[in-house]
Amino acid sequence: MKISRLHIEQFARDEFPTLSEDHVGGDDLLLVGGNRSGKTLTFNALLYGLYGPRATYGVSPGRTSEVRFVFDNGDRLIRGGSGRSYSHGDDTFETDDADEAIAEFIGAKEIVSHQFIPSEIDELPLATLSESDRLSLIRRVMDSELEEEIEQLREQRDDLEADIESIERTELRPRREELDDIDISRYESRLEKIERLQSLIDSGRIETIKQRLLDNNDLRDRLEELDDRRHAINQDLRKKKRKLRDRRRYTDEVNEIILDAISELTCPVCDQIVREQTAEQRLQNGRCPQCGRDRSLEELKLDLRSKIDSADEEIEGLESDIEELRGEKEEIENEIQSLQDSVPDLSDLRDLTIHTLKDNDYDIDAVAEETQGRLEQHRTTIEELSTQKDQLETEIEEIEEQLSELDDALTETESRIQELSQESFEEIIVSFREQWSENYQLMAPDLAVEINLRPDGTIILPGNDGPREYDELSTGEVRLLNISFVFTLVQEATERDDQGHNLELVAMDEPFANIDEELRENTIEVLRESNIQFIITTSNGDLTQRFDPDQVKSLNRMHIQYTLDEIEELAADD
Amino acid sequence: MTDDETHHPRLVLLDEADGHIEGRAKYHKLLFNYADEEADETTLTFVREERGPYDPGLSQAMQRYIDLGLMDVEEDEEPHEVEQTAKGQRYMSGYERAKMRLDESFRQTKERIRNTVQKHGDKSASEMVDEENVQDAKENPMRKELK
16 A cells, blocks of 8 residues: 555644645655755654654644545545544544554554654664564564564563562552561560469469558659659650661662652552552653653652661661660669569569559559459450461461462463564564565665674674674664665565555655765665655755656745744734 | 542641641541541551550551651651641642542542541640540550451
């Protein structure tokens, strides 16, 4: 399928000259013009006409633009500010249906848009495609079913990875944290103390203890004082420990702290948190992990870094405070012990006993009642915590089993992707590479080198000082490599009728800059002799000699309509 | 699904309290009062700790908000004042505007939290501990999850 007639009107700028070519007839078309003659705009207009504004290289088409194509099979495509329509036979498709018809009758945007070779080196197809995308594109053109299968497996792999990440984050991690928080031993040791007090009550020894304390005011006051101090130390210890836990957070790397922190914030629109993997990639690429925009996070990172820098010192300080408090507590406990040892009948006295007696004003009935209540409470708590712990352990085990199954499925999917990629490399990529090398050698016989496309998608060309990768090539080589790549791609696609690709067209914007005359002539010869339609823009008038006069269209310089003063006036009117 | 799932009730509470709460203990108690008196079903859970109801997730959430620069805690003086930062204020303003337009139930959560702040915001943590519902909660064994 080629373009027979072409009409472009008011594309992107009011001064854009209407381009109406009714006699293209599927032949090549050379658009020649100097600076500001609209060559790049025309190139973008073709892309816009096929796939809409997002397909262009950053050109906004404007509301009054219109692009019309008539193809050599009679199909028609119109796109403009008022919408798009595609006619095939007696059927006409509008809006979304038109998009579907374009994909069906012309080809998918993901393939066809690479048939448009822009002038900027950074925007050339091989520069914008990642290594793996290069292979995917070739596979898609050469064997779309295989690529579809690999693509489905990749989606399956991504879903599995997302499931694993989500289960780990939302199900496993919170349960593990909850389990870590359950400290049954604390309650067991407390219960032991309560039970000891209960035994003193049961045996009646509490009465003797009470009497000894009431008989010895100094001893009682000192014991109460020490008990109060111990209580205050315990409270202080709890606070310091919490602070220590908070500070220990800052022994992580800055990025890890940010990634953990954003897991607290959901998006107000979708109510989801950003996937950890996505957030991590964004951060690594210098973007905001939450919104993905290219924002400087320096202020936040500096703040966190200063916390990290001071964390070690603070942790050390807190640890030493905690150590000191523990020492003080031990001293108090030793003093209590020695006071107890100094008085007969007080050897059974424990901190809880002093505390409970004091709290209940030495009323034994009240002490007994409180102790009974505490016993019940603690036994219930321990029972509940044990049940909770067992339940969490069972749940964690189940989740781990589920994760292990998902991991197995992931490994299997990955190995299938590898297997298919390897097979496809041997059967498909190698064959494409040979054809590409052949075309490249035809276009540049003097360079006459073989292209090596590796299984990871890296492109290697030989050089005098050893192999050279894509970004080590000269600008001319890069251009020729891209032209030969796209040319091979369309050749291969055209040979295959069942790959959902029908457009035998390559459009190029100033393709021969930095290419010497001899190479340029060779390349044009190869292109002109092929059955593929070429639409080329150029500022080089010499190229017209290689085309029939009716295949050449001269573009005139677009005039600037306004002076700076007029622009200011227009802006003021707005 | 709970009524306030994905509504960030802890952040909304600080925002409704004009970005200022006098101490962690008060923060826990205000959240408890919201859950106990206003919310039908909430994502927040509470356990009985020494000084009554305690939100076990608050500490980690606060730490994350602090790391993102949305909140600050004045550690030098007691009680440790919890402050919403200017960035936190901007975030909540945008978040709430979006939520109000997209999620009808958010308005209800916000109103419930506002009621809690109006009713208890001026009280100290100790005053709230003395109140009946907190005392009732303290009847439970330590670490028990409060329903």
